[in-house]
Amino acid sequence: MDIKWDKILVTGDPLILASQIAIVLTMIGIVVGLTYFKKWGYLWREWLTSVDHKRIGIMYMIMGVLMFFRGGVDGLMMKAQTAVPENTFLDAQHYNEVFTTHGVIMILFMAMPMLIGIMNIVVPLQIGARDVAFPQMNLLSFWLTFAGALLFNISFVVGGSPDAGWTSYFPLAGKEFTPGIGNNYYMVAIQIAGFGTLMTGINFIVTILKLRAPGMTLMKMPMFTWTTLITSLIIVIAFPIFTIALLLGALDRIYGAHFFTVSAGGLDMLWANLFWLWAHPEVYIVILPAFGIYSEIVATFTKKRLYGYTSMVLAIVIISVLSMLVWVHHFYTMGVGPAVNSVFSITTAAIAIPTGVKIFNWLFTMRKGRIEFTQPMMWTLAFIPTFTIGGVTGVMLGMAATDFQYHNTLFLVGHFHYALIPGVVYAVFAAIYYWWPKVFGFKLSERIGKWHFWLFNIGFNLTFFPFYLLGLMGAARRMYTYSAESGFFPLYFISAVGAFIMAAGFVAFAYNIYWSTRYAKRTTANDPWGNTRTLEWATATPVPHYNFAVIPEVRDVDAYWDMKKNGDKYLTLEPKDIKPIHLPNNSGQPFYMGMMAFLAGLFLVFELKVLFYIFAALFFAGMIYRSFDYDEGYYVPVEEIIEKERTWRDDSKWKAN
């Protein structure tokens, strides 16, 4: 095999060299730390092999936060480069790599893992289940996502980064114009992570349809569960399209096929169509769970039932259908004619209607409520005005005729940052503040949280509002620099200042986690916020691994609120009602399969096909092994359950032993 050993590591750039050194030092630090504190066994038994949905959720979240850091640094580098005209901090090629990885990482390895992490932690609890339907497949989903993210992230130090934009448009992304292996990373790493996401989608559809507590009809599901169900449906419908697009792209790049090439009759617009057939629904995959998160938080901190529950459900269903019917609005400019553009303008604008319904329902949930300005609620409140700007500019872009002037400019970039940061990042922050005490048994500091909130919000608006004006002034997206005469400088500079304020907000968030972990007051109260409404709050804090001592019965959308107000036998449970609980055993097989997928992917990226075939076979061997696995799980003994339930059921019956 012809391996060019001297070319494997990327060399010649001081920034990259610094990263390489930092990566090596961090890895040594982790290995030394784990060995010194003798935590290898703990890490393996309690986390890497855990099929507990809450632990998997936490691992997703850790990955999401790390990726947010990486994607954020990419963003800051771009902002530093464009802060002044004719800057030479990054050259064109480096800038191209940075915005490509920024986009891919933020969407696929930050937003998705964060939301899937929250779904993992919350959904089984909200529906009164003990775990997801396929716990071991859930862990496999995580390890495939992790393998994909790891593979994608090493690209900039090993072999070279992808550099054709997160949209990776062909023919640019083909070997004719990018002959290095950078864009192989795109085709392969995302494919691996995509398999994981697809399995998550299947897992949550089955979980939500089959494992709901008795009495919880579809129209009594909490809003976050509803949005997760719809999101999972979109995943299952949209991801296979991308799977195929990536497969064709990989065949083009690695096996010399001609699906999207210029030569031999390839069709570049076929990629654009397939890509956006996935990528537009993808936007709703990340934004619908966020809508669910806001719905839960708004109800809790206004002490009110969610206004217009039925229309909210209807709205997300309509949004999900329309999300599949608008992909052409990403390339109105391909000259396909006014008839097609008219149809897609109308479907696009139509999405504004159900979205508007949701905004008004949230506003009317607040009306006549009692709004508490806690951190989760602050982020929810900040979401409404900022997302409205993102939404209405989306309508402007959706009008095909005017899009001819906005397309591919910073106006567009402004729009999707105004939609995705309030729509996803704010929601993730809100969700972290909201569910943190349930998972860890202490709240994050409100005081540091305020710093986080204000810095991030002011920074966000300063960074991205100038984009709208820059776009109208003719600044195209993805330009690595601009001339002094262009007149872009003041706005670009404001934007750069904003980006660093936003980064300071992120530092405050990280510090908040550190500070609160060390000093925050611990609680075992099942309902630390006081006015919560859904089932996840109706069990011990932190949540025991079996979730619920017995499965509660549900009578209302706000199941726990209803129990508190009207009384319920679940709340007055006695120790004699407890029976042993059946749970699945941990498994190392998903970790093994994830690592094999990573290695197979790595060799495919480097076009070492024989090694790729070997490790792909080892990956499938894991599946064969799994089909001979007769592990029946284990029972949690009654004593252990009683011990745990005692922490929050302070009834006298539980005190006597």
Add this chain to the structure above:
Amino acid sequence: MKKRKSLLLSALSVFLVTLLSGCELAEVIVFNPKGPQAQKILDLINWSLFWIGLIVAVVYILFVIFVWKYRARPENENYEPPQEKGNKVVETIWTAIPVIIVILLMIPTVTTLYDLEEVPEGYEDEEPLVIHVTSADWKWIFSYPEENIETVNYINIPVDRPILFKLTSAGTMQSFWIPQLAGQKYTMARMEVELTAVAEEEGTYWGRNTSFNGQGFTEQEFEVNAMSQEEFDAWVKDAQQNAPKLTEEMYAKILEPSHMGKETYSNTHLEWVDHGDHHAKTYLNPEMYRLDYGYPGKTFYEEHDRVIKQHSAGSNDGGGHSGH
């Protein structure tokens, strides 16, 4: 709370003032059209801004009122909010009003879309000037088939005469945009799309590629000089007589990835290739896109491409990235 609100308001006003002082309206070129096509789009933008401003105002007013009025205070600590499920009438209203606004936005969108495909009113009788636009990495090649002139990175056009651009690409996909004259359209290899524009004022307008296509993307700009018919005719005559002839070898060299200044030739490349034709031959140079770092991947050639590669002079020196 009050303090925080006023702080927020003052921060917001400082922010807006800074923004507005940062750019003068004339610099916002989308709002400064010089031809009927761009003007039509601007009219539609203004129409949409009005309705969108209305929506934003309603949401913001409700938001401020509700957040202020129903905020938690020590006095209302024991207030039990009503557990209302919703209201069919209210919900119908806030579904119906957006439907009406969407219809109000969509009707002019559709009519404008059809309008933009036509020669603008008042110019129907004029014979349009045809210009073939071929985008390549990272320059713009313009061919005037009737005048038998080819230019690189600039065009001269007469004012008050419709220009019919026939857009195609020799390689990567690009987007052709002269914001003050017309909206953008893609240029795609082996595909041809048309764009009509008219300049109604003499002057130099700036155009560029907005669709990212690799290392030299940022600098891929061109100039449009709109001039009187007499000046244009004089220029055509001058170019026909004095500009050098383009050969296929020179043309293959132009198509290599590079930046170029403005150039003029007294014939067009349409003599030997029209990239808009679905069976056009290709002039690809994968090896010239190699970076001087990173792991090299395998490139693939069609038999047909290989012939052209050998044919085109000096394009096989390989290695090193070009550009800048």
